[in-house]
Amino acid sequence: MTRTGNSSSSAPKTAPYDRIAVIGSGAWGTALANVAAVAGRQVRIYGRNRETVDAINNVHQNTTYLPDVPLAPSLSATTQMSQALTGADAVIMVVPSGAVRKVAAEVNNFIPPGVPVAVCTKGIEPGSGLLMSQVAHEELGHVPVGTISGPTFARETALGHPTAATVAFEFSHQDRLDPYASPAARMALSMSTGSFKTYISDDLIGVEIGGAVKNVIAIGCGMMTGAGFAENTRAALITRGIYEMKVLAEALGGRRETVTGLAGAGDLTLTCSSQTSRNMSLGVQLGQGRRRADCFDGRAVVVEGEANARSIVDLARRVNVSMPICETVDAILHDGAELNEAFAALWTRPIEGEPRTLDISLRNPARPSLSNLNGE
Numbered sequence: 001m002t003r004t005g006n007s008s009s010s011a012p013k014t015a016p017y018d019r020i021a022v023i024g025s026g027a028w029g030t031a032l033a034n035v036a037a038v039a040g041r042q043v044r045i046y047g048r049n050r051e052t053v054d055a056i057n058n059v060h061q062n063t064t065y066l067p068d069v070p071l072a073p074s075l076s077a078t079t080q081m082s083q084a085l086t087g088a089d090a091v092i093m094v095v096p097s098g099a100v101r102k103v104a105a106e107v108n109n110f111i112p113p114g115v116p117v118a119v120c121t122k123g124i125e126p127g128s129g130l131l132m133s134q135v136a137h138e139e140l141g142h143v144p145v146g147t148i149s150g151p152t153f154a155r156e157t158a159l160g161h162p163t164a165a166t167v168a169f170e171f172s173h174q175d176r177l178d179p180y181a182s183p184a185a186r187m188a189l190s191m192s193t194g195s196f197k198t199y200i201s202d203d204l205i206g207v208e209i210g211g212a213v214k215n216v217i218a219i220g221c222g223m224m225t226g227a228g229f230a231e232n233t234r235a236a237l238i239t240r241g242i243y244e245m246k247v248l249a250e251a252l253g254g255r256r257e258t259v260t261g262l263a264g265a266g267d268l269t270l271t272c273s274s275q276t277s278r279n280m281s282l283g284v285q286l287g288q289g290r291r292r293a294d295c296f297d298g299r300a301v302v303v304e305g306e307a308n309a310r311s312i313v314d315l316a317r318r319v320n321v322s323m324p325i326c327e328t329v330d331a332i333l334h335d336g337a338e339l340n341e342a343f344a345a346l347w348t349r350p351i352e353g354e355p356r357t358l359d360i361s362l363r364n365p366a367r368p369s370l371s372n373l374n375g376e
């Protein structure tokens with residue numbers, strides 16, 4: 001899209017969406033709802049948990065998922081999905097990946113015609129290999145479906161720390177003729193505040209692949225960190241992780257450059273750098289030798305990389321793309337592969353060209369040896 005600015009009186013105008021329904025009252029749904037409310041929108045959250053909904057309405061806090069974060073007093077919440085969706089002119093859906101199809105089907109019962117939906121879940125559906133927007137689209141029919149994605153820890157976003165994210169929708173023919181009136185531009189404007197900076201993209205595939213794959217790589221970074229490896233190792237995984245995102249995005253019709261943006265490299269950097277990330281944290285705990293059932297002190301926590309590693313690897317195989325880091329993480333998580341052995345095998349794969357254009361592959365003479373590491 002050409003950037004022409006929007007400042008002169010003759011420049012095309014973009015109208016924000018006035019009334020936004022947020023479906024899902026977890027950490028990220030609440031944070032996005034708060035952004036929209038701070039941006040001046042009328043926002044209603046649907047949540048299935050009565051206690052959470054009451055807390056948002058009565059004490060302006062999500063005491064379950066974002067304790068001690070003050071929310072905009074204008075935010076309201078309901079346990080009735082129909083109430084949240086009535087009169088909405090845009091919808092933001094934020095539930096875990098395993099619930100997207102079911103919740104989208106419920107949304108379809110109440111959503112006004114033509115209203116755009118941003119599905120802000122990160123994952124790939126098992127079996128179908130569909131992106132979350134595609135799953136929602138199958139249930140919702142002919143409404144524009146996109147996403148908002150980037151390096152965005154919910155708590156930091158809700159506290160107003162400067163944060164940037166990409167708003168992506170596929171562009172119709174009409175959107176290309178008038179990008180200022182596109183759902184992506186209108187949603188980006190609707191969600192812009194002094195601390196939440198939005199960018200616009202028409203590459204929904206690239207954006208969603210970045211968001212889904214980074215979680216698996218973050219588990220891998222966590223595993224290596226927990227097992228005692230250091231910064232060199234983490235940087236290698238991040239960089240080669242970006243490469244895995246690129247090849248998968250491209251094979252599915254997305255663009256490589258999207259993956260170097262906020263929703264790819266940006267989000268990967270965030271989640272591979274901090275145990276605030278549930279994915280990184282799970283990896284660290286497993287790398288330290290904890291049993292899965294004991295991680296997070298036994299609490300049920302949404303870890304999308306764990307839920308989606310297999311579906312990502314399956315999708316990559318289907319489009320003939322090699323993603324060795326994701327395959328390694330998946331094998332450890334779901335096939336019982338031994339962590340040190342699996343990473344040692346990753347490190348002794350054939351020697352290849354780093355630019356994709358250099359078509360070379362050498363048998364690697366090194367013997368897998370990472371398991372000999374004893375720490376400093």
Ligand SMILES: NC(=O)C1=CN([C@@H]2O[C@H](COP(=O)(O)OP(=O)(O)OC[C@H]3O[C@@H](n4cnc5c(N)ncnc54)[C@H](O)[C@@H]3O)[C@@H](O)[C@H]2O)C=CC1
Pocket residue numbers: 024025026027028029047048049065094095096097099102103120121122123152153154155301302304
């Ligand atoms: N927390 C974060 O910092 C960010 C999360 N995300 C993504 O957002 C998605 C949701 O994550 P969180 O909000 O963090 O999870 P969360 O665990 O904080 O909340 C999940 C919410 O979904 C609701 N839910 C689960 N199943 C449901 C169903 N069948 N029907 C209705 N509601 C249902 C739960 O009641 C809960 O309110 C994930 O895909 C995650 O990757 C994306 C960016 C940032």
Ligand SMILES: O=C(CO)COP(=O)(O)O
Pocket residue numbers: 122150151152153154215218267270271276277278279280302303304
């Ligand atoms: O996606 C996120 C930040 O952009 C949140 O990461 P986790 O799900 O790993 O906590």
